[in-house]
Amino acid sequence: MTWRTAVAALVLLCLFAxxxxxxxxTIFGADRAALQAWLTERPYxxxxxxxxxxxxxxxxxxxxxRIAIILPARRWEGGYAYGFIRSTYxxxxxxxxxxLNQGDQPLPANLERATHLAAWGVALxxxxxxxxxxxxxxxxxxxxxx
Amino acid sequence: MIETLLSIAVAFVAGCAAVFGSGVRRPLLxxxxxxxxxxxxxxxxxxxxxxxxxxxxSLARALIxxxxxxxxxxxxxxxxxxxxxxxxxxxxxxRSWVSAIFDLLTAATIAGYALLATAGPLAEIxxxxxxxLKARAFWIARGLDWSFLESPWYNWIHADxxxxxxxxxxWTTLFQGQWDDRWLxxxxxxxALAVLLIIRSLLEEELGSPVYAAAVTLxxxxxxxxxxxxxxxxxxxxxxxxxxxxLRRALRDQIADRRSQIAGSTGALSIEYASLxxxxxxxxxxxxxxxxxxxxxxxxxxxxxxxxVWRLWPAVAIAAPWLLVRAVFSxxxxxxxxxxxxxxxxxxxxxxVLMHGxxxxxxxxxxxxxxxxxxxxxxxxxxxxxxxxxLVTVGLLLLFDVIASLSTAQGVAWLVRWSWERLLAxxxxxxxxxxxxxxxxxxxxRPQPPDVSSGGLAPR
Numbered sequence: 001m002t003w004r005t006a007v008a009a010l011v012l013l014c015l016f017a018x019x020x021x022x023x024x025x026t027i028f029g030a031d032r033a034a035l036q037a038w039l040t041e042r043p044y045x046x047x048x049x050x051x052x053x054x055x056x057x058x059x060x061x062x063x064x065x066r067i068a069i070i071l072p073a074r075r076w077e078g079g080y081a082y083g084f085i086r087s088t089y090x091x092x093x094x095x096x097x098x099x100l101n102q103g104d105q106p107l108p109a110n111l112e113r114a115t116h117l118a119a120w121g122v123a124l125x126x127x128x129x130x131x132x133x134x135x136x137x138x139x140x141x142x143x144x145x146x
Numbered sequence: 147m148i149e150t151l152l153s154i155a156v157a158f159v160a161g162c163a164a165v166f167g168s169g170v171r172r173p174l175l176x177x178x179x180x181x182x183x184x185x186x187x188x189x190x191x192x193x194x195x196x197x198x199x200x201x202x203x204s205l206a207r208a209l210i211x212x213x214x215x216x217x218x219x220x221x222x223x224x225x226x227x228x229x230x231x232x233x234x235x236x237x238x239x240x241r242s243w244v245s246a247i248f249d250l251l252t253a254a255t256i257a258g259y260a261l262l263a264t265a266g267p268l269a270e271i272x273x274x275x276x277x278x279l280k281a282r283a284f285w286i287a288r289g290l291d292w293s294f295l296e297s298p299w300y301n302w303i304h305a306d307x308x309x310x311x312x313x314x315x316x317w318t319t320l321f322q323g324q325w326d327d328r329w330l331x332x333x334x335x336x337x338a339l340a341v342l343l344i345i346r347s348l349l350e351e352e353l354g355s356p357v358y359a360a361a362v363t364l365x366x367x368x369x370x371x372x373x374x375x376x377x378x379x380x381x382x383x384x385x386x387x388x389x390x391x392x393l394r395r396a397l398r399d400q401i402a403d404r405r406s407q408i409a410g411s412t413g414a415l416s417i418e419y420a421s422l423x424x425x426x427x428x429x430x431x432x433x434x435x436x437x438x439x440x441x442x443x444x445x446x447x448x449x450x451x452x453x454x455v456w457r458l459w460p461a462v463a464i465a466a467p468w469l470l471v472r473a474v475f476s477x478x479x480x481x482x483x484x485x486x487x488x489x490x491x492x493x494x495x496x497x498x499v500l501m502h503g504x505x506x507x508x509x510x511x512x513x514x515x516x517x518x519x520x521x522x523x524x525x526x527x528x529x530x531x532x533x534x535x536x537l538v539t540v541g542l543l544l545l546f547d548v549i550a551s552l553s554t555a556q557g558v559a560w561l562v563r564w565s566w567e568r569l570l571a572x573x574x575x576x577x578x579x580x581x582x583x584x585x586x587x588x589x590x591x592r593p594q595p596p597d598v599s600s601g602g603l604a605p606r
Contacts, residue, residue: 008585011517015578016365018514024258032265039266043274089274093286098299
């Protein structure tokens with residue numbers, strides 16, 4: 001073996017070792033059911049129960065419904081955006097609207113225009129013009145009274 | 147799962163027609179890689195065309211569009227083959243058991259990646275917040291949902307980003323019949339495998355050693371298998387790398403053709419064909435548009451021929467419709483809002499933060515980058531003369547990324563932390579390929595291939 005071949009082999013070894021991803025090999029012996037459960041909850045891990053609640057909201061609403069999202073966070077970057085973005089994915093097809101803007105100011109006009117209110121992790125007082133449509137241990141879905 | 151595999155198979159068949167229609171003879175492995183990349187883009191493009199025509203998506207309508215385009219491409223391919231003298235490729239006939247072992251290990255890496263990609267619902271936050279959300283909204287609307295894209299409440303979705311990836315998800319969802327964010331992950335190993343097939347084939351053709359080509363492909367396999375499953379990095383990496391490496395190959399083929407006086411031989415890859423992949427990269431993400439610009443400038447530097455750069459028009463033709471839509475709907479890019487140049491100047495004070503942050507992002511793969519730099523240092527002259535296209539493309543793209551990072555309104559440190567590992571991954575395959583080619587020259591002291599800068603494409 002010449003020095004040139006040795007250097008080439010060393011560089012190739014660096015490329016191999018540097019790019020190596022252990023996960024692509026350990027997956028063969030991994031508990032796939034546990035991994036699936038973890039992946040299912042991972043995007044919602046900071047708000048446990050949000051996924052299940054919004055999935056229930058989806059089952060009780062229709063495409064085109066305008067759903068205002070109520071969350072325990074009072075600041076956009078302090079948790080509201082986290083829950084609102086994820087709720088929007090789970091409720092795709094419905095029009096989710098925030099009740100807080102990015103400057104943390106309330107948006108009461110969105111409440112006026114909503115056909116539904118989905119409140120997660122909040123004890124909601126009665127709201128005029130809305131009636132309960134569905135309830136779960138994590139929250140309540142209100143719909144506009146007809 | 148069966149429906150997802152069927153959507154992949156149909157896209158592959160459509161891509162085979164596109165590859166056949168190009169009239170270029172190439173080794174089977176490369177043809178297969180190119181077929182997937184072009185096929186899935188063609189299928190996504192058919193949904194885009196239907197949406198722009200105001201026709202609601204259905205599986206039957208999408209299949210009709212794809213079938214018509216496939217038939218046209220097949221006819222074009224047949225006519226070309228009937229009228230031109232084919233230069234059959236002899237690559238792929240020199241297999242050995244050592245290269246077969248390396249290839250099996252590469253296949254096992256991709257199989258592991260496929261298991262990981264389909265282990266559960268896609269969990270990347272950018273999938274939930276952006277790529278997957280858009281695809282799901284489009285699926286429900288059975289077309290591009292303009293009111294969703296224009297909504298003031300969803301400004302995090304980056305309405306300006308090109309739609310190829312969401313449309314790819316929608317293509318698969320049309321087969322599934324319902325939104326299922328678990329099996330969409332199956333698309334990612336296809337992208338990784340496709341670009342690896344292209345790399346494997348190019349290396350073997352160029353270096354003549356199946357064992358070395360297979361060893362390098364194995365080394366680069368994890369770099370092709372993007373760990374960010376569900377977002378645009380995997381497809382962008384595949385299209386971008388394929389585009390730049392095929393463009394490099396096209397330039398070499400053209401020089402070789404001119405030298406051997408057989409210009410137009412069907413063995414030669416055309417710049418126009420290679421640029422299709424760059425166009426798909428530009429249709430995937432804004433960084434793909436930056437890559438197209440970087441490749442065009444690198445081509446200008448490499449060939450010193452402005453006319454050659456115009457031959458990238460197919461890439462522009464692929465990217466242009468979305469740019470037009472973006473302009474019509476005023477979907478602005480967040481980095482360009484306000485006064486970006488003032489922010490660049492302001493943030494330039496934090497250049498050291500940026501550089502330290504970038505260095506920190508290589509920490510997981512520092513050996514890889516040491517290998518790349520070592521290859522460049524050991525073969526510096528060859529790198530400058532022969533690999534200028536790829537190196538200038540990578541250099542310019544990173545420069546664009548630095549400027550974009552400095553123009554952020556969210557803070558340089560924040561952007562570096564959340565972006566640069568992905569940005570470096572976008573160029574890792576190109577850099578690794580170049581390092582492998584250069585180091586093969588050190589290993590074998592082989593005669594030098596044509597110098598791209600030597601004027602082979604200079605105006606006559």
